[in-house]
Amino acid sequence: MGKILGYARISTDQGQDISSQKAKLEELGAIVVFCDVGNGSSLTGRDQLEAAIRLLEPGSELLALHPDRLARDTGDLLTIAKRIIERGAVLRIADPAIRFDGSDMMAEIMLTLFGMIGSVEKHFIKARQRRGIEAARQRGVYKGRPATIDPARIRELKEQGLGATQIAKAMNIGRASVYRVLAA
Known part of the structure; x- marks a missing residue:
């Protein structure tokens, strides 16, 4: 078996800590853990994920704790998975246990399903955010982004x-x- 590279992501460093993800990935065998801070709704700006994928070799694997740490979108999740198998490597997700090497249709179905769940979750997050902003506006608390131009x-x-x-x-x-x- 090749090397195991871990990947962890948190949405923001404001009140979130990536150390528990790193520790669990190391416990599961990751020799190094690549960490990004940023929105899971987009692959843009995920430099550490890109670095991890570039370092994958045939027989190695990229390990993430949950599908939503990789992406909150079906297309993005499958794109990442396919890029990994193009390098001859395997995508492994700890919870739920998914091992995707491109040969198992059930693993691809599971990735697709969890990508869809991530998309629905992203929709609900945005809806809650919009409701929160509207409620703050009605109370006169939310004024939008501060002006940057004088x-x-x-x-x-x-x-x-x-x-x-x-x-x-x-x-x-x-x-x-x-x-x-x-x-x-």
């Missing part, structure tokens, strides 16, 4: 004779933002 500074630079491109460069913002402020 309209007064844009007008001041315009009065000094600078054009939209020059203002955008001076303030490190997009030209469209300058036009929006000036049109308001």
Whole structure:
């Protein structure tokens, strides 16, 4: 049997700790654990997952504790699994126990099923978030993201004779933002 590489992910480092995932993966035989902090809804920005996949060799395996640590989407989960088997390696998930090497249709069905469950879970998370934001707005607590552009500074630079491109460069913002402020 080849080497076992572990993969752990938490959504945010604000109040979440990845150490328990790492410890369990090591207990299950991972010689090294790659860790990402970020949303499971997208494969974008998952540098450690990419690094782990690149290091896989024929006969080795990538181990994750749960399917949702890899992806919360059927397509993404199957994409990851297929990339792993293209390298001659195996995807192993600890809970539920799934071993995917591309030869077992039941393992692929299980991955598909858990990918769908992740998609539904992602939908419910977003729905709860939207309800929470709406409730906060109704209480007057939620005002949206704080403004990052100072309209007064844009007008001041315009009065000094600078054009939209020059203002955008001076303030490190997009030209469209300058036009929006000036049109308001």
